[in-house]
Amino acid sequence: MSAPAHTIDEITPPPSMADDYDGEFAGLVAVRDEVETATMGTDALTMSAAELLPIYSDQQYSPRRLVVVRVDGRIVGRGFFGWAPEAGAKSARVYGEILPAFRNHGLGTALVDHLERMAIDAGYGILQTYVTHMTATIGERVPSPTGFGSLPAADPGVRFLLRRGYRLEQVSRISAVDLPVDPGTLAALRQAAEDAAGPDYRIVTWLGRTPEEWIDDVATLRNRMSVDMPQGALDVTEEIWDAARVRSSDVREEASGRQVLTVAAEHIPTGRLAGFSVLSLPADASRAVAQGDTLVLSEHRGHRLGMLMKIANLQELARVSPDSSMVFTGNAEENRHMLNVNEAVGFRAIGYEGGWKKVVSPATPPGAG
Numbered sequence: 001m002s003a004p005a006h007t008i009d010e011i012t013p014p015p016s017m018a019d020d021y022d023g024e025f026a027g028l029v030a031v032r033d034e035v036e037t038a039t040m041g042t043d044a045l046t047m048s049a050a051e052l053l054p055i056y057s058d059q060q061y062s063p064r065r066l067v068v069v070r071v072d073g074r075i076v077g078r079g080f081f082g083w084a085p086e087a088g089a090k091s092a093r094v095y096g097e098i099l100p101a102f103r104n105h106g107l108g109t110a111l112v113d114h115l116e117r118m119a120i121d122a123g124y125g126i127l128q129t130y131v132t133h134m135t136a137t138i139g140e141r142v143p144s145p146t147g148f149g150s151l152p153a154a155d156p157g158v159r160f161l162l163r164r165g166y167r168l169e170q171v172s173r174i175s176a177v178d179l180p181v182d183p184g185t186l187a188a189l190r191q192a193a194e195d196a197a198g199p200d201y202r203i204v205t206w207l208g209r210t211p212e213e214w215i216d217d218v219a220t221l222r223n224r225m226s227v228d229m230p231q232g233a234l235d236v237t238e239e240i241w242d243a244a245r246v247r248s249s250d251v252r253e254e255a256s257g258r259q260v261l262t263v264a265a266e267h268i269p270t271g272r273l274a275g276f277s278v279l280s281l282p283a284d285a286s287r288a289v290a291q292g293d294t295l296v297l298s299e300h301r302g303h304r305l306g307m308l309m310k311i312a313n314l315q316e317l318a319r320v321s322p323d324s325s326m327v328f329t330g331n332a333e334e335n336r337h338m339l340n341v342n343e344a345v346g347f348r349a350i351g352y353e354g355g356w357k358k359v360v361s362p363a364t365p366p367g368a369g
């Protein structure tokens with residue numbers, strides 16, 4: 001049986017939400033939020049169209065092509081093909097989703113066929129996708145080859161990806177903590193981490209754009225973040241970060257209406273940053289705060305700086321945004337060190353994400369010809 005009458009169209013993000021005259025971009029984001037809410041059983045992690053617009057418009061550092069699926073003129077599915085701008089990148093990202101009420105009629109297959117064709121025609125030999133899956137813990141499981149974590153075999157995305165030849169490479173845990181965290185617990189954990197870190201490190205914090213004095217150090221941290229976090233056998237492209245890219249990222253965050261709260265650890269003898277931990281705050285303080293990057297440079301590991309920065313960031317959050325009700329984060333199931341830090345503060349699992357990979361044969365490598 002073939003899929004019902006539908007169209008698959010590429011769309012361009014509008015310059016601003018006021019320019020989204022036909023509601024195309026808002027319709028795409030509405031699909032994102034409805035699918036995520038249905039999968040996770042909570043709308044805590046949804047993003048507004050205005051928040052996503054600057055991110056989806058970044059054709060310089062995080063290029064992507066957006067598509068929507070329409071049935072009878074209504075947007076019922078959305079997806080993207082994204083790639084890294086760095087020379088020599090071998091893998092592309094493809095992601096598609098269909099509203100629950102329109103599934104099992106072949107629309108997902110048509111959408112992902114379309115996205116994969118875009119990526120293969122552009123010369124990519126490795127297709128990867130990161131997907132939020134059902135949290136069910138009963139029934140048959142698909143284990144992660146890392147040895148840590150598994151996904152429910154009955155999840156529609158798991159079935160779909162396995163049938164299309166994707167291999168599960170990694171499972172990440174999405175966890176959340178309700179705020180406020182008891183100040184006494186935070187103070188005790190901070191004291192213990194400070195004692196372990198010793199006098200060579202001090203915490204620096206800022207809200208919003210990166211201060212000029214730290215721009216190059218943050219570029220180094222963002223570069224290391226792209227390759228240092230555990231990523232199983234997924235293909236990883238090292239992201240090249242310089243001061244211009246850090247400034248561009250800051251401007252996009254600002255344009256999204258969100259505020260970034262950064263805590264970093266300065267190594268006093270060298271005056272350089274040894275690590276950072278970032279939170280992204282929505283304009284509406286009642287909505288969940290997203291944990292962004294947390295990294296300690298390899299030469300500074302073993303000093304409890306990860307714990308120190310995370311605790312300092314939660315303390316700072318309580319000061320600048322006392323009405324925030326939740327922080328959520330994502331960590332590879334094999335990243336026991338980071339999970340230990342989060343569990344000590346009270347984070348609990350609320351969902352799981354799979355990292356999937358499929359190797360295909362491209363006609364021409366990206367950038368060739």
Ligand SMILES: CC(C)(COP(=O)(O)OP(=O)(O)OC[C@H]1O[C@@H](n2cnc3c(N)ncnc32)[C@H](O)[C@@H]1OP(=O)(O)O)[C@@H](O)C(=O)NCCC(=O)NCCS
Nearest residue numbers: 001095096097098103104105106107108109156157159160
């Ligand atoms: C995965 C997802 C995109 C599938 O969308 P969908 O529209 O249901 O996809 P399809 O209809 O093409 O395929 C789903 C099932 O319906 C079956 N099917 C396909 N055409 C059909 C038809 N005309 N009639 C009846 N069944 C059909 C397929 O064989 C498939 O069966 P399976 O579950 O046993 O593998 C959707 O479940 C979703 O959005 N999930 C959340 C996001 C996600 O996991 N995305 C995948 C990342 S790329």
